[in-house]
Amino acid sequence: MRLRRKAGALRLEITDAEAALLGGLLDDFADALAQPDPDDPVTQRLYPAGYTDDQEAAREYRELVESDLRAERIGRLQACRAELGAGGGRVTLDAEAIDRWLRVLNDLRLALGTRLGVSEDVELDDDEPAVQIYSWLTAVQDMLVMQVL
Amino acid sequence: MSTPTFAPHREAVADQQADETAEADRPWVTVVWNDPVNLMSYVTHVLMKVFGYPKDKATALMLDVHHKGRAVVSSGPRERMEGDTATLHGYGLWATIQHDS
Numbered sequence: 001m002r003l004r005r006k007a008g009a010l011r012l013e014i015t016d017a018e019a020a021l022l023g024g025l026l027d028d029f030a031d032a033l034a035q036p037d038p039d040d041p042v043t044q045r046l047y048p049a050g051y052t053d054d055q056e057a058a059r060e061y062r063e064l065v066e067s068d069l070r071a072e073r074i075g076r077l078q079a080c081r082a083e084l085g086a087g088g089g090r091v092t093l094d095a096e097a098i099d100r101w102l103r104v105l106n107d108l109r110l111a112l113g114t115r116l117g118v119s120e121d122v123e124l125d126d127d128e129p130a131v132q133i134y135s136w137l138t139a140v141q142d143m144l145v146m147q148v149l
Numbered sequence: 150m151s152t153p154t155f156a157p158h159r160e161a162v163a164d165q166q167a168d169e170t171a172e173a174d175r176p177w178v179t180v181v182w183n184d185p186v187n188l189m190s191y192v193t194h195v196l197m198k199v200f201g202y203p204k205d206k207a208t209a210l211m212l213d214v215h216h217k218g219r220a221v222v223s224s225g226p227r228e229r230m231e232g233d234t235a236t237l238h239g240y241g242l243w244a245t246i247q248h249d250s
Contacts, residue, residue, distance in 0.1 A: 048243050050234050061246075065235045072239060099198065106191060106241040113186035120185045138188070145190045149197075149204070 003143055010098060010147055012091040019084055021133070025108055026081045032111065033074050042114045046073070046107065073107060080104045098148055105141040109134065175248050177230040179223045182243045183214050195240045196222060199233070224249060 002013040014022070036043045047069060050061030080101055083091050093101065112134045116124060124131040181192070189211055196207035200223060213220035222244075223233050230246045237244040 050246055052245050069239055110186050110241050118185050142188055145194050149194050
């Protein structure tokens, strides 16, 4: 995957294999978002409590906010999935698209990272395919954010 | 030499009312907490984007989150803090609302 600046916009060049991988991840994630399990640590990480010291306030915050957050997440994911299309090639990203891709990549990393039990102290085993995917997503997100920072 | 016997009680009530008013007026803050997934570069970007902070302020806040475990990123009325927190949750940051300490 490469990023190039072309006439003020950012162009993502992605191989067929990368598009297939990313498309699969986005599709799996879309399924998970559609049927959230409140006891799932991934759900808890994507929709953290707004208050740690007030259960009532936390409950009200969740009722107010969570369904909108979910709908917006799904919308961003669908937009990215559509841009990715059927295979490799080029995706031109304006500022809005960059922001959206950053957020979607971050969501994928949060989900996968939670599943892998990523922590500050434990080093991941990079023989594991899931770890390799997580590292790859991290590199892609970092590459993209450095372009706008 | 004589001590009014009612004065201490009145003072205590006045203190309590002052405390309650102070409690309601105490500003609320949004706190961002460290987590092992979010990239430092991404957190900096989000703070710049969401709050309009210049890069060095956003970087300083991010470093506080990273090294101290948490940082206050905004303060103000409770409703606005809930809005900020929801926006940050939408970016995948771990944020909470609390009274300013």
